[in-house]
Amino acid sequence: MSSNGENTTTARETGTLGKLMVLLDLVTHADAPLRFTDILALAGQPRGTLHRQLTHLVEEGLLELDGDGRYAPGLRLLDFAARSWARNEFRLIAEPHLRDLQRATGETVHLGVLRGQSIIYLDKVEGRQPVRMYSQIGNASPCYCTGVGKAALSLLPAESLVDLLAGLSFTGFTASTHVSAETLLAEIREIADQGYAFDREEHEAGIRCVAAPVWSEDRTFMGGISITGPAYRLSMELLHQWSVPVQLAAASIMEGMRVRLGPRR
Amino acid sequence: MSSNGENTTTARETGTLGKLMVLLDLVTHADAPLRFTDILALAGQPRGTLHRQLTHLVEEGLLELDGDGRYAPGLRLLDFAARSWARNEFRLIAEPHLRDLQRATGETVHLGVLRGQSIIYLDKVEGRQPVRMYSQIGNASPCYCTGVGKAALSLLPAESLVDLLAGLSFTGFTASTHVSAETLLAEIREIADQGYAFDREEHEAGIRCVAAPVWSEDRTFMGGISITGPAYRLSMELLHQWSVPVQLAAASIMEGMRVRLGPRR
DNA sequence: CTGAATTGTTCCATTATTTGGAACTTAATT
DNA sequence: AATTAAGTTCCAAATAATGGAACAATTCAG
Structure with a gap:
């Protein structure tokens, strides 16, 4: 919260x-x-x-x-938002893949997009307990300390990235939160190379995630998907393993978008 | 939809x-x-x-x-709505009672409030399947053909009610939808007497509900809760029986609000 | 490929709305 | 009852929105 x-x-x-x-x-x-x-x-x-x-x-x-x-x-x-959500194409296409990923890992899966300096969560698929609606969906979180956020940032062209980072004001949520543009920039370059990102308890103590970037062909849509869970259950080793299925799911979503929206321009 | x-x-x-x-x-x-x-x-x-x-x-x-x-x-x-929803006092107070009612009946329970001529659904508690978020929550539905809507209308003082009804334009969603202010007014008076309302497949064919009105002390908040389900499972007889627990749940919610917000005015 | 038609964008004098200080009303406090 | 604070209304001056027309960019037809 x-x-x-x-x-x-x-x-x-x-x-x-x-x-x-x-x-x-x-x-x-x-x-x-x-x-x-x-x-x-x-x-x-x-x-x-x-x-x-x-x-x-x-x-x-x-x-x-x-x-x-x-x-x-x-x-x-609420009325506006319900409509905004129900018909969001990106979300509709991603949903089945999020479910697959949830089933494969048993952990919570998120879909988020970059809007300004924030990540807005578009969907969430949880395991056991019935989802408490709106719990996370719609929430805006910082881009510099979430897996989805850093994955999304790795998609930005160099100049836009520097501009965005320059405008950030960092809040140290935990001991491992990035609090300077320099270290963040370094990690984002790494993420751009490898194609996936971690959240090593940077936003909330005891919570880790792996995330992979997702984008639309024209880059108007930049976001990511993540598998999130408690640190005691998600070792960094496990998260490294899961970088593969997350990336695969991301690829499936992008393929889905290409098919659905592709034939044009 | x-x-x-x-x-x-x-x-x-x-x-x-x-x-x-x-x-x-x-x-x-x-x-x-x-x-x-x-x-x-x-x-x-x-x-x-x-x-x-x-x-x-x-x-x-x-x-x-x-x-x-x-x-x-x-x-x-989405961001605005997530906040609007997360902190809504009425919803927060009602939630446990909605859950109780769901558990007691096994059917879907809704909470809605009257806004202008529409009912806006604030919460929904479903049985089995994990809730598809935003599925109903936030949606605006007509007041004249939903259980919650008619329950809410029964709370209006005579004059406001007539004014509101005069401004309605009726859409006949099913064969049993009210399409005139006269018959609707008659039913609402009945509802005001007995303290609960039915939806006899008036909004969607095959869907019935029992609803009870809920309001805040100063009547700034007028809405209702309902138990909804498929007609084949919810006979009118069963709905009559359930009018008791719905009314009890409504009473509990209002008591909760009185305790939480009560000591004033 | 060219010209015509449609779609989308910019400009700016006119018009309408917003602004904000001050006066005023109502409720709370001493 | 007097004082202070909270909330509301008013109106000339400042600001922003309007809408017609000119301009650009696309799409379509021959």
């Missing part, structure tokens, strides 16, 4: 929409519903302005104002 | 945000990614205007533009 303060996109914070999205971000990222005054402090805007902006967001169902004057994320966001 | 064209909220379609939300609705409700020209036809706006609006939505990550010039819902919506 990590919340990272980074931008999901390279959003402009100017323009009417941009300013409203900043507010929406503020409220959705908060740990609890916020009062008008709380938002006022966080947003640093004139009261009149803020009040009208919040009113508009509430009118559109993007925020909700409860009886105690607290602002919470609006349920209309 | 029903898409209903009704508004989820009483949104104003004026103002900068309102106009952009109309576009977002358009794209997310479409069955497939739309081209610029498609949206142009649907939105009926000047080309220059539309182009800039779409550009802004893309810049904010609310829409995505693929390599073929097709607009699809943006993944940032």
Whole structure:
């Protein structure tokens, strides 16, 4: 349950929409519903302005104002997201391969894509217990300390990579989290060579993963798939072995996309 | 998989945000990614205007533009929704009771709330198979042909109810769907008396449910919970029996909310 | 291959919306 | 009852959105 303060996109914070999205971000990222005054402090805007902006967001169902004057994320966001997810082509194509990989390894499998500096998880296939929905799906995680993130970064052309890394602000989640662009860059080059990435408890202590990059032909889509699990069960040796099936699954997904979307351009 | 064209909220379609939300609705409700020209036809706006609006939505990550010039819902919506869902107090309080009800009956249990003319499903607890996430959660369904919807409507004060009904446009999904405000109103009055509602295959042929209303003290939150399943397994007699446990579960949820949020006002 | 048609993008004077300071109302606190 | 804080409304000034038209890039037809 990590919340990272980074931008999901390279959003402009100017323009009417941009300013409203900043507010929406503020409220959705908060740990609890916020009062008008709380938002006022966080947003640093004139009261009149803020009040009208919040009113508009509430009118559109993007925020909700409860009886105690607290602002919470609006349920209309759920409706939008449900549609966004249900019809996502990348996810639809990847799903069967994720299931195969889960069955083969018995561990949790994730699918994520790079958006700005974050990885957004598009799907998750777990073993035993019924999936707690939305548990991970939709969550934005940092790219510099997740397997899927580093795999995705390894797909970037040199210049874009340097630019992105320059804009990162590192948070040391664990002892092994990368906290400098230099060491991260070195590892990403290695990953680009070998074609797979590890997360050696860099985001969460006790959690490891192997990941392989997945991309669309025109590189508009860059992400990855991973097998994740507790360190006590997933030795680094085992993860090295699993680098093969992850890469194979990644290849299958890309082949699937080629077939489905391929004949054009 | 029903898409209903009704508004989820009483949104104003004026103002900068309102106009952009109309576009977002358009794209997310479409069955497939739309081209610029498609949206142009649907939105009926000047080309220059539309182009800039779409550009802004893309810049904010609310829409995505693929390599073929097709607009699809943006993944940032997922991030917003994941947060909106994870911290929803109503859902958090209801969850254990939904699980209990599922275990007691063996059938699928839903939690939904009324937003405008639609029911938005907040949670779903299924039996056997691992839940396909987002399968129903977040979906907006019509209020006039679902158990949760009719249960929620039965909570409205007479005047609001008449107003809402007047604004409905009925779609006859099955032979038993209400298609007039009169018959619907009559049933809702009955539901208000007895405290539970049925869906007699009104939304989907072969699917029945019993639902009970759930509301917050100040009535800002009006929704319901339901037990849903195939008609061959859920006789009307069985559903009558289950009206008791659904109502009990509803009562428990409301008690939970009172305890958690109660001491005030 | 050329010209015509369609589709998508940019520009900018006009128009409409947003801005933000201040006055005002309501609720909480002493 | 008086004081402070919280929330809401108002309006001239500043800013952003509008939409028509010109421009570019693709696609299509002969």
